[in-house]
Amino acid sequence: MNPVKIKFGTDGWRAIIAQEYTVDNVMRVAEGTALWLKQQGSSRVVIGYDCRFAGELFTETTARVFGKHGITSLVAPGYITTPMVSLGVVKTGADLGVVITASHNPPSYNGYKLKSRLGGPSVPDDVSAVEALIPDAVPQDLPSYADLVEKGLVEVHDFEQMYLDHVYANFDVPLIRNSGIGIATDAMYGAGQRAMKILLPGAVHLHNEYNPSFYGQAPEPIGRNLTELAETIKNDPKLALGIATDGDADRIGLFDADGEFVDSHHILLLLLMYQYEYKNIKQGEVILTFSVTDKLKQLATMYGLPYEVTKIGFKYIAEIMATRDVIVGGEESGGLAVSGHIPERDGIWIGLMIAEYMAKTGKSLKALIADLYAKVGSFHCDRDDVHVENDRKWALVKQAEENPWKKIGPYTVTDVQHVDGSKFFLDGEDRWFMVRPSGTEPVLRVYAQGADAAEVRKILDAARETMGI
Template sequence: MTKIKFGTDGWRAIIAQEYTVDNVKRVAAGTALWMMKNGEAQVVIGHDTRFGGELFASTAARVIGAHGLKVKMAKGFVSTPMVSLGVVKTGSGLGVVITASHNPPTYSGYKLKSKLGGPMIPAQIAEVEAEIPDVYTGSFPTLEEMEANGLLEYVDLEGMYISHVEANFDLETIRSAKFKMAYDAMYGAGQNAMRKILPDAVLLHCDDNPSFRGQAPEPIHRNLGELSELIKNNPEIGLGLANDGDADRIGMYDAAGNFVDSHHILLLLLLYMHKYKKQSGKVVVTFSVTEKMQEMADLFGLESEVTKIGFKYIAEIMAKEEVIAGGEESGGLAVAGHIPERDGIWIGLMILEFMAKTGKSLDELIQEVYSLVGPFAFDRDDLHLAEEQKQAIIKTCEERPYEAFGPYKVEKLEALDGFKFTFGGGRWVMVRPSGTEPVLRVYAQAPDAAEVRALLDAAHQTLLG
C-alpha cells in the first residue's frame, strides 16, 4: 500500500509505478467520502493531454458515481482553468483534474478544485487525504450505467471557457493589433482554445502528443528554444506566449525573442490593472517572487502580502479578500475579475490587451515598469541531486552557516518557505527543494543577467563544494 500525499499542487506520481488505476480509485474514493461529509453532491472532472488521461478521469468518475454523486465530465482534454471555471459555472461543489501540470511526461496527477474556482485550501486537502482508503473494494459502475441513472453528464468546458473570455476581453482590439502573436502549446491542453480565440496566431506544438516529445511541458526558456528562434526569425511577431501541460502557467517572449519571466509579467499585470484600468486591491505573491512587486504596491498605495510557495496559499487569500494581482515565480498568475485560479491563457490575453490598447511594445511597457521600480534580472537553476546530498544542503541552510556565496556577503536570511539569502542592492539567492520533483531549486536576482549568472555560479560552488 502506497501512502498518498498531496504536494504543492496535487498528488503526482510516475505512471504505472505509483500512479495506477488502483491508486486513482483510492484517491477518488477519498474525494467522494469528503464530498459526502461536506454536503457536496456534484463534481466536475477533466483531464489534460497526458498519457492515460481519459482512462484515469473515467476511473475517478466511476468511483465517485458509485457513491451516488453526480459527475459533470469534459469530453476530450481541457485545461485546469477550464475545470475550475466549470465548477463555478455549473454550481458544483468540487473539481478534479487529471494532470501533472508541468512535470515530465512519465508523471500524471490529481488536482482538487474548490467550489470558488481555485485550488482547494490546504486544510481541506488534508481532510481529503485522511479519507483515502488503503484499498478500494467498492462497486464500479460503467459510464453508460452512470449516464442512464442520471449520475453522469458530459459538458463542454472549453466552450464555456471561450464564452467567458469573449465576455471579458476586447478581442476585436487584440485581433486587430499591428503585430502577430506566436503561441507554443507545448502539446498541452491550451492548444484548441487558443486556436479558436486567436485564429491568426502563429502556432507551435499545437497537436496532441501525450509524450510531449519527451520533454517536460514547463514554459521556461530552456524548454522553449523553438519559440524563441521563431520570433527572432519573424520580425512581424511582437509577442510569444507558451503554456504548460494543463495551461495554468505562462511563459512569455518579447519581439526580439528574449524570455520574459513571471516577475516581469506580474509587474506588468499590476501596472495595467491599477494605473491603466484604475482597479485596486491587495497584491499577493509567493516567497520566491521579486520584492519589486511589494515596491510597486507601495508606490500605488496598495497592501501586499508574501505567502509560502504554492498557488493554493494565494487562492486562500483571494477567497476572502479583494486581490488585484497575485502569483508565483513558476508562472502561475492570477488577477481580479476572474476565478481565483492561475490561468496561462487568461494572463496571456491580459498582456496582449495591454499592448493592443496602449499601442506599446512589450519592451516599452517593461521600461515603464523599470521607471517605477528599477531594472532587474532573474533566473533559476534546477539541480538534480541524490536525496542524501539534497537533504544535507537543506540541513546546512537550516543551521545557517552560509555567510557568503563567493564574493557576495549575506546580509539577511529569510526562511518562510525555503532559504532566501539577501546581499543588498536588489541581489539575492534562494534555495528550496521542489514540492513535486526530486530537484533542488536555486533562484537568483540581480541588477542584470550577467550578475544573475555569476550569483548562481557562486551559489553552486558554495552549496556543492
C-alpha cells in the same frame, strides 16, 4: 501485495502511468474523494482531463466511483484545461472539481488535482482530509459509465465554451485580433490548444495538435523547452509576442519580439502596472510567494497597495484570493492570477492580458518593460537547481537558517529573511540570493536577483562556491 501509499504533493497526486498511476489506484483516490464529499453533504463534481494518455478512461473511472455513491459527475465532451474545470465549478455551482492531469510533468506521468467550489486549488486541510480517507482496498461492483449517463448521474457540459464566453466578456478580443500584433503560441501539445486557436485565429500556432506523448518533452513552459517558439519569433519580423502554456494550460511562458524569454517576475509587475494604471483598479492586495522579486513589493508600495509574502506554492495565494480582494498574485514558477477572474493560475488568461496591454498602449513588450524599469529599476532573476545528496542538502538548509553566511564572493550579506527557504540580501535590497530545498528530490534550489544576467550569474556562482556545491 501491499497497496501503494498515495500522497498528495504541492499540487495533487502524480505518478507514472501503469506503474503507480493505474485504474485501481485512481479508483482508490476517487473513493477517498467520494467519502469526503459525502461527509460534506456534497453531491456534484466537475471532472476534466487534459491531453495525457488515457485521460478519458481515468475520468470515466472516477465518475463510476462517484456514481456508486450517488454523486453526479459533470464532464466535458473532450479534453479541457485546469482553469476550465475551476471556472466550471463556479459557473455550475458544483461542490468540487477533479482534474486528471500531471500539469507540466513528463509525458509518462498522470495525476489527480482537487479544485474547491471557489474556483481555485482546494485548501491544504481539505486535501489532507481526502488523502486520509483513501482506502487500501480497491472499490468493487461499480456501475457502468453508460448506466450513469442513463440515470443522469453523468452530465455533459461544454466547459470550454463556458470558458470562452467568460474570456469574451472580460477582454477586448477584437482589439487584440485587429491590433496588428503578430502573435505566436505554443500549446506544448497541451489542453489549451483548441481555445488558443479559437481566440487567436490569426496567430502562428506551434505544437497545436493532440499528441499524448508530447514528443517526449515535458510540457513545462520554460525557456529551454521552448527553443522552437523562440526561433520562430526571431525569424519572423511580423511576430511581436510569444505565448506558451503548459500541459493543463494553467502556467505561462512569454517571449518578446526578439524571441527573448520574459520570466514570471516581469510578468507579475506588468500585470500590476496594467491593472493599476490602465484598467484603473486602485484597490486590492498584491500577493507574492517568497521567491518572487522584491521589485513587486516596491511597485505595490509606489501604488499605495498592501502586499503579503507567502510560502512557495500557488495554493497559499489561492487561499487568500478566496476571501480577500487581490489585484495580482503569483509565484516564480509561472503560476499567476489576477482580479476579475477565478482564484486560479491561468496561462491563457495571463497571455491575453499581456496582449491586450500591448494593444491598448500600442507599445511593444520591450517598451512596456522599459516603462517598468523606469519605475523600479532594471533587474534580472535566475535559478540553479543543484543536485546534491539529501544529507548535504539538509545540512546546508540548516546552516542557512541557524548560522547564515556573512559574505559570498565579493558581496556582503546585509540582511537575511526566512519564510520558505532563506533569502540573503547583498549590499542592499536589489541583489539577493536564496536557498530552498526540494521537498521530493535531492535538489537544492539556488535563486538570485541582480541588475542583469551577468551579475546574476556571478551571484549564483559565488553562492554555490561558498556552499561548496
